[in-house]
Amino acid sequence: MHDAPRLGKLTEKRPIGTVSFLGRYGLMDFTLSNFSNSGIDRVGILVDRWLHSVISHVRDGSIWINNTKTGSQRLFFNENLPSHKFNTDINNLLANRLHFEDQDADYVVFAPAFFLMSIDFRKYIDMHIESGREISLIYKKCKNAKEEFLNCDIVKVEKGLVKDFAINSGSAKENNISLEIFIFNYKTLVELVNKTREISSLFNIRDLVNYCATNKLYQVNAFSFDGYVAPVLTFNDFTKVSMDLLSYENRKQLFKEDWPIYTTTHNTPPAQYGPNAKVVNSFVANGSRIKGTVINSVISRDVIVEEGAVVKNCILFSGTKVGKDTKLEYIVSDKNVKIREVREIVGEADNFIYISFGANI
Amino acid sequence: MSHNVVAMILAGGKGTRLGLLTKKMAKPAVSFAAKYRIIDFPLSNCANSGINTIGVLTQYEPTILDSYIGNGEKWGFNGVHALLTSIAPRQTDEGANWYKGTADAITQNIEFLDSMNPDYVLILSGDHIYKTTYNEMIDLHVDSKADATISVIEVDPKEASRFGIMAVDETDRIVEFQEKPKKPKSNLASMGVYVFSWKILRKYLIADKNADTDHDFGGDIIPTMLKDGLKLQAYRFKGYWRDVGTLSSLHEANMDVALNRSDLNLYGDHSTRIYTEDTYSLPQYLGREASIVSSIANQGAIILGHVKSSVISNEVLIEEDAIVDRCVVMEGSVIKRGAKLYNTIVAPYTVVEAGVEVNLKNDEIALVGGKVNK
Numbered sequence: 001m002h003d004a005p006r007l008g009k010l011t012e013k014r015p016i017g018t019v020s021f022l023g024r025y026g027l028m029d030f031t032l033s034n035f036s037n038s039g040i041d042r043v044g045i046l047v048d049r050w051l052h053s054v055i056s057h058v059r060d061g062s063i064w065i066n067n068t069k070t071g072s073q074r075l076f077f078n079e080n081l082p083s084h085k086f087n088t089d090i091n092n093l094l095a096n097r098l099h100f101e102d103q104d105a106d107y108v109v110f111a112p113a114f115f116l117m118s119i120d121f122r123k124y125i126d127m128h129i130e131s132g133r134e135i136s137l138i139y140k141k142c143k144n145a146k147e148e149f150l151n152c153d154i155v156k157v158e159k160g161l162v163k164d165f166a167i168n169s170g171s172a173k174e175n176n177i178s179l180e181i182f183i184f185n186y187k188t189l190v191e192l193v194n195k196t197r198e199i200s201s202l203f204n205i206r207d208l209v210n211y212c213a214t215n216k217l218y219q220v221n222a223f224s225f226d227g228y229v230a231p232v233l234t235f236n237d238f239t240k241v242s243m244d245l246l247s248y249e250n251r252k253q254l255f256k257e258d259w260p261i262y263t264t265t266h267n268t269p270p271a272q273y274g275p276n277a278k279v280v281n282s283f284v285a286n287g288s289r290i291k292g293t294v295i296n297s298v299i300s301r302d303v304i305v306e307e308g309a310v311v312k313n314c315i316l317f318s319g320t321k322v323g324k325d326t327k328l329e330y331i332v333s334d335k336n337v338k339i340r341e342v343r344e345i346v347g348e349a350d351n352f353i354y355i356s357f358g359a360n361i
Numbered sequence: 362m363s364h365n366v367v368a369m370i371l372a373g374g375k376g377t378r379l380g381l382l383t384k385k386m387a388k389p390a391v392s393f394a395a396k397y398r399i400i401d402f403p404l405s406n407c408a409n410s411g412i413n414t415i416g417v418l419t420q421y422e423p424t425i426l427d428s429y430i431g432n433g434e435k436w437g438f439n440g441v442h443a444l445l446t447s448i449a450p451r452q453t454d455e456g457a458n459w460y461k462g463t464a465d466a467i468t469q470n471i472e473f474l475d476s477m478n479p480d481y482v483l484i485l486s487g488d489h490i491y492k493t494t495y496n497e498m499i500d501l502h503v504d505s506k507a508d509a510t511i512s513v514i515e516v517d518p519k520e521a522s523r524f525g526i527m528a529v530d531e532t533d534r535i536v537e538f539q540e541k542p543k544k545p546k547s548n549l550a551s552m553g554v555y556v557f558s559w560k561i562l563r564k565y566l567i568a569d570k571n572a573d574t575d576h577d578f579g580g581d582i583i584p585t586m587l588k589d590g591l592k593l594q595a596y597r598f599k600g601y602w603r604d605v606g607t608l609s610s611l612h613e614a615n616m617d618v619a620l621n622r623s624d625l626n627l628y629g630d631h632s633t634r635i636y637t638e639d640t641y642s643l644p645q646y647l648g649r650e651a652s653i654v655s656s657i658a659n660q661g662a663i664i665l666g667h668v669k670s671s672v673i674s675n676e677v678l679i680e681e682d683a684i685v686d687r688c689v690v691m692e693g694s695v696i697k698r699g700a701k702l703y704n705t706i707v708a709p710y711t712v713v714e715a716g717v718e719v720n721l722k723n724d725e726i727a728l729v730g731g732k733v734n735k
Contacts, residue, residue: 022644023644024660246646251646255643260641263641267631267634267635267637267639269394269396269627269628269657270394270395270657270658270659270672271659272621272656273653273654273656274621274654274655275655276654277654278652279647279652280647280648280650280651281647283643283644284645284658285645285660286396287628298644
């Protein structure tokens, strides 16, 4: 989760991976579940800060691991360095050398938490092995690159190999966007990571692959993924994707029948609806007690919406309490927010108002 | 005060009055309140009481129950010194023996209990819906130096003749036991929840083993102990408690939760919750034309129609224009477009075809399963 995008105030005190999504997930659950469902049982999570938030979310790690004896989930964390820009994922790997170099794996897959997708890595690992090359990258041909995936890496592909990189400034409608999913031969990665310091101490894995491809040190395979990918790179992306997934058409592309998304359990009872509840086009997570009106919204665990309250186009994180007759529109409320004294808070469709964790309004 | 307690949960019964719900599944595995199985209640109560050694005695169709119990992780029994195990009747040197009665189930497992070496044994039923801790009852047993303590609940005097009734003295010591009496001497009904001092219970079980009895706690062990002058103490249980052995009592208890009209509080503080299996589901989704009032629903449910006073389990799909009123719809069922159900229990994975009306007359509880056509 190093160098991950910032989602405004949402990631002020937590890494992007633990941002609550769709009422019950953390954003990182999709990537973790992809590993799990792809039979990859030795998983490392590279954390650059707010380790406590990640620990609370992943707990003992057994949620995503198939066999807890032969598999493992490790948190890789580096002590704070004098300057944050040196705290790269490569630096993290080097600092945790004992665990990182100790593995007897043949291949390693890196994947970020901010591209939401359901992907079976096995197909791509097979292609990687068959190619005989040491490094592979997975990209997606995006049809809306003018508005989406801005500032992401564009990959120029020639004969199935990475020719060059560029930054997406929205100049073209269609472009190959790197999903920042890399497959390495393990030995190659260990060698490269140890040598990187000689090149630059600011390098991260993404820079490393870029460097290898453009300086022709290695031939990097470019594999295409053509499934649904939801980028969560900004606060607006977050609200947009949340609202988009209220539609069944979008949902069924991300949530597949044979590809469950696993997450932590909180022992919450079923959602309860009062005699005057009115709920349409919304997700409601367990533990919630809805007595008022909820429209086009995402309601997380243990949320209370009192009588007469109207919640429209909102994303309410767990434990939020909306008082009687309160009207909320285009709001993202963080965990345990209480909205009692204010009558009305209205944001805008492309500019949701964010209410911070534990606020009492 | 901490005592060495082992709980034994009787989960072997068939539940004959639950029709197709228990055709292939033991009663404690039956779904309750959209998310739970009945056995979650005694198991969670034990966990919340600090009782972490539990034997679950199974007999009738135990497969689903056994794999549900697993390693006990769902209720936290996978920690150090914790043990949750399923114990079915088995073949031994002495031959093959089914459990012949509630007491016999324990008698056949005396060795298991000896190996646990408890001071006290808590006998529970796997069929009851209630949320409690057992510490008060155990403390009472210890403080009053009783040989056995029986949990009792006050029932309507008019109903008393349906139960095992305990008559007590002013210290709540039991002086008489009446099985379904025509003239009840009190309104304290036995709940089938017992605390025994193990050494004493052990003696009585061994004596009962070859006796010509029904090998039943309520019918044989307790009356014999009483006759022998042992000290039997009544513990007065306060709170919500239901035996959900019939379709109508199962339905009513579900409605208690949906309509939020009882003392059973599933929403209270996190430290005494009822624990259960968590499914890999999306949060429930309510559609553009949906309506849902006075109901509870679990994750994975997709509600596109109209739900009123009902209990909707996980992975249930209720299509547009369908009406579900005062129903308990169990896991994975599909209620297709325009179907109308009233006062019905829908078994897991049932499909009710489009436009079908069920139980329109709705005075008695209906039970449907499989494929329901016009």
